[in-house]
Amino acid sequence: MDRRVSAYIIRFVPLLLLFILLALPLLLLLLQWLTGTDSTVLFSFIDRGTLWLIGRSLWLSFIVALLATCIGTACGFLLYKFNFPFNKFYRLALLLPLLISPYIFAVAWKDGLFWFFGNTAAVYSEAGVVMVHAFVYFPLAMLITGSALSQIHSGYEEAGLMVVSFRKMFVKIIFPLIRPALTTSFVLILIFSLSDFSVPAFFGVRTFTTEIFTQFSALYDLPMAIGQSVLLLLVCLLLMLTEHRYLSDAPFFSVSTKGSISKKYDVEKRQILWHGIFWLLLIVALLIPVSILIIQSLGGKTLFFSQAWELVWPAAVQSIKLATIGALLITALGLWTAYEKERRSHRLPNALLLLTFIVPSTVLGIALIRYYNFPVLNFIYGTAVILLIAYTAKFGFIASRITGNSIKQIPVSLGEAASVMGISSQKIFLKIHLPLMLPSLFTTFVLSFILCLGELGATVMVYPPGMELMPVKTFTISANAPQALTSSMTLINLGVTTVLLLLFFIIGKYVFKKYRYA
Amino acid sequence: MKYIFVSLILVFPACNPSAEEVTVYTSVDQIFSEPVLKDFERETGIKVKAVYDTEETKSTGVMNRLIAEKDNPQCDVFWSGDPIRNGVLQSKGITEPYQSEQTKQIPEYFKEPDNQWIGFSARARVLIYNKNLIAPDSLPESIFDFTRPRFKGKFAVANPLFGTTTFHMAAIFTALGDEKAKAWMNALKENGVVIAASNGDVKKRVMNGELAFGLTDTDDAFEAKKESDEVDYIFLDQQERGIGTLIMPNAVSLIKNAPHDENGKKLINYLLSRETEAKLAVSCAQMPLIKGTEIPGVPSLDNIKAMKIDYKQTSEKLEGIQPWLKAWIEE
C-alpha cells in the first residue's frame, strides 16, 4: 500500500507541478485569446498571404535543417566513428558555433564579407539566412547523431562487414539505426530556425516569425500576434507529430549488453583531406566570425576589454549560477518525463513540454507575466524563479528527447530481471537505469546549460528588474555602444562559455572513469 | 540536494518590498541610461531596479511587458527614447499624469497636454555620411533630394515600422499630406533605398563604407564620430523654406498604480533636471530642453530649424499609416 501511495506521488505530483507551473499559463492565454477576441477577427489573419509566408518560412527552415543535419551528421560520423589525430579537439571546437548567438554570427559574417569582397548584397537574402542558420545549428546535429553513433553495438556493424562492403554496411545498417537521431535533429533544427527572428530581420528577409514580431512590437496587436503564434504552433505540432509517426515504426535498436564498445575505425589514407575538411568548416563556422570580433574589438580608438570585462563579469556570475540550477532542473525534468514516456507509456508530461517548447518566446513571456504577476506570487515573478520556469519551459523538451533516446537503448530485460527478484521500482531506477543513463544525462545537462546561458527571447520579457544577466546585458549594452566594446563583450561572453564547457568536459572525464563500462 | 539549496540561496537575492527602491523600465540604450540611474541611486539612496531594452529589439521586451503587467504593475517609471511608445501606453490606460515644479520647466510643446508623458533631452534626425564616399558639398540638403538619380542605391533608412524612423515618417506624412508622402516614399524605393534593420545598422553601414549616407539620430551620429574620423553628420531641410528636421525628446511617464509611486516621482523629477540633461548632452549629444543649458560641442535647439509638428497628432497619424508602411517594406 505504502509503495502504491509513493508511486502515485512520484507520478502525479510532478505532473501537476508541470501542468500548473508551465502549461497552464499558456493554456489560459490561449483561452483568453479565444474568448476575448471578437470571433470575426479571430481567424482573419488566415489568408493567402499568410499561408504563402508560412510556406516560404517552412521551405527556408527545411533547407536549413537539411543542410545542418547533413553537415552535422557527416561530422558526427567522421569524429565519433574514426580514430585519427586531433579527433577530440575537432569534436569540441566544432561545438563552439552553437555558443555564438545567430544574430552575432550574422553581423560578424556580413562585416567579414564586406571586408573581403566589398560587397554584401549576397548575404541580404534568403541564402544569407540559410547559411548563417546552417552554420550555427549544425553542431546540434553533430552532438545528437554523434552520441547515437557511439552507442551502436559493434556486433551489428561487424556482422554487416562480413558480408558487404563498408559503404553498403553504412547505408544499410548504420544509417537506419541512427534514423531516430537524424529525424530528431532535423526537426529540432527546423523548429529553431523557424522560430529565430534575429537573423531574417537583420538580413531583411520576411518570414512568418518576423511577421509575428512586427505584430508584437510595431503594431502592439496582441490578438493578431497570438493568433499567428497559434498558427505557427500548429505547424510545429504537425511537424512533431509527423516525426513521431515516422519514428514509431523506425527500427529502434536495443543494445544487448551495454558493456560492448561501439566500433571505431582507423583512418590511414587521406588524413590530410580530412583535416582539410574540418579546418574549412572550423574557419567558416568559427574562425571567421571570431576573428572579425577580435579585429573589431582591437580596432577601436581605445581598448575596451577591461571595461567590457567589468560590465560583463557580475552579470556572468549571476547567469552561470542561474544556468546551472536551470540545467539541473531541466535535466531532472527531462529524465522524469522521458522515463514516464518510455517506461510507463505516460505521454502527457512529454506532450506538455512539447507545447511550451514550440511556443514563440514572446508569447511564452506574455503568458508567464499574465499568469504569475500577482502580488501573492511575487516570490516567483519578482525573483529568479520566473527565469527558471521560463528556462524549463523552453528547453525541457529537448532534455526529455535526449534522455528518452538513451532510455530506449537500455534493454527492458535489465529492469525486469531486477523486478522479478523483488527489487522495488525506485531501487531499479536508482541502481540500474540511472547509472546507465549517466553519460546522456551529462550531455543533457551541458546542452541545457549552454542553452540557458544564452537564452534571450523569453529572459528579456520576464527577468526581475535590477537583475543583471549576461545575454541581456551583452545585448542591451551593444545597442549604440562603440563596436569595439560590443565585440569585446561578445568575445568575453564566448570565452566564458568555452571555459565552462571545457571544465564540464574535464569533470565529465573524471566522473566517467568510474563508469568505464560504456 | 544540500548544494542545490545553498546555491538557491545564493541566486535569489533577498527581496524586501518595503525597501527604498524604484523600478524603471527603459528603452533608452543602457550605455547612456545606466550612468544617469546610477547617479540617482548614489544621490538619493533609493535603489534603482532597471529593466533595459533597446531600440534594436524594437523595445518588444519592455513594451509588451508593461502591457501584460497592466493589472499588477511592477514598474514605476517608463523612460522612453521617444514619445510614441508613451503614446501607445497612454492609449492602453497604463500611464498616469504627473505635475511638479520640475515638469513646469519643460516647454509645453514637448509635453502631452495632460502630462501623461513629459519630454526632456531631445534628439534630432540627421544625415550621417562617409567622407570617403561622398564630398560634403554634393550631399543632399533635404530629404526630398534623396530621390535624385545620382544617389541611386547609395543610401539607407532604417525599417520604418520601428523606432524613431516610424515617427519620422509619421511626421513627414503629417507635414506633406498622405498623397505626397506616399509618392516620395515610392520614389525612394525606386531610387534603390537600402532598408536597414535599425538606426544603429544605418550608422554602422555608413561607417564601414558600405553606403555613402543614411538617416539616423543625433546620438548614433555622435557615437559614430567618436569612433571614426571618416564620418560626419548634417541636419537636413535647414533652408529658408525647408520643412526643418524632426526633433524627438526622451519621454518619461509615471505608471498608473505604480508600487513605488513616491520614489517614481522623485526619479521623474531627477530626470527632468538641468543636471540630467547636461549629462545626456555630454554622453550622447542630446539637446537640453530646459532653457539656458548650454553644452559646448552639442547642437542647440536654438540653432536648428525644427519640423513643426504636434506630437499627439503625429502619434495618431502613425497608427493610420502603419499598414501602408508595412506594405511598402514588403513590396
Next chain:
Amino acid sequence: MPEITLEHITHHYGDKEVLKDFSFAFKPGKTSCLLGSSGCGKTTVLRLIAGLESPKDGIVKIDGATVSKNGEITVPPHKRNIGFVFQDLALWPHFTVYDNVAFGLKEKRERNIKKKVSDILDLFGISDKIRKYPHQLSGGQKQMVAIARSLVLQPEILLMDEPLANIDTHLKENILAHLKTVQRQQRFTMLYVTHDHEEAFHTGDHILVMNAGKIEAAGTKEEICNSTSKYVKSFLKLYTDEN
C-alpha cells in the same frame, strides 16, 4: 514447491494473437520443457507466469492462488518468488559479478550476503570472476552468472528462457548438471523454454510441444515421441534431419 496453473489464457500483442485458450498445469518440483519453433508463444508463457505481463483473458495461479487474471496483475512479480533467466541474460553492465548476484539479496549483514554470493558462485565454479564486469566474461561464464543470480534468492520457481542457446554441448551439459544439483537441494519448479528437442528431452521431466499459441502435445519424452500429432512428428523429424 508450488504448482503453476494456467487457465484458458488468451493473449495478444496488438493484432497478433500469441496464445489461444491455453490451459495447463505444471507439476511442482519438476522440470517442464516448453518446446516449439520461435514465435509459438513459449516465451510469453514464461512472462505471464513471472507477472511481467498479464493475460488479456484467463487466469494464472501459483500454488492455487490467483496471481493474474483477465488483464490485471494481482500479485506483482517480486511477490511470486520466481527466478527468471532471460534470453539475453540481462546482466547489468555496470555491476561486477558480485554486485549482479548480490543485488537482489535482502540480508542485513554484509557477511551473510558475501557468504551466499560466494557459495553460489562456487557451485557454478566461477568464484574467481567475482570482481569482473560482464563484458569481461566469456559467453558460458555470463550464462552461469545469470543463473546464479536468479538462484541465489532461492526461488520456488525458476523460469529459463533459452539461456543456453549458442553454447557448445559440453558446456551446456556442464551447466545443466550444476542446475540439477541445485534443483535437488533447493527443490524448485523449473520451466525451461527451448526450440531444441534434444535439449528438451535431456532436461525435462515433462515436455510440452507448442505451435501457434496452442499445445500440440504434452507428456514424457516417450509420450512425445509416440505422439500422433502431425506437427510434432514433422517438428521432431525436421530437427533430427538437421542434426
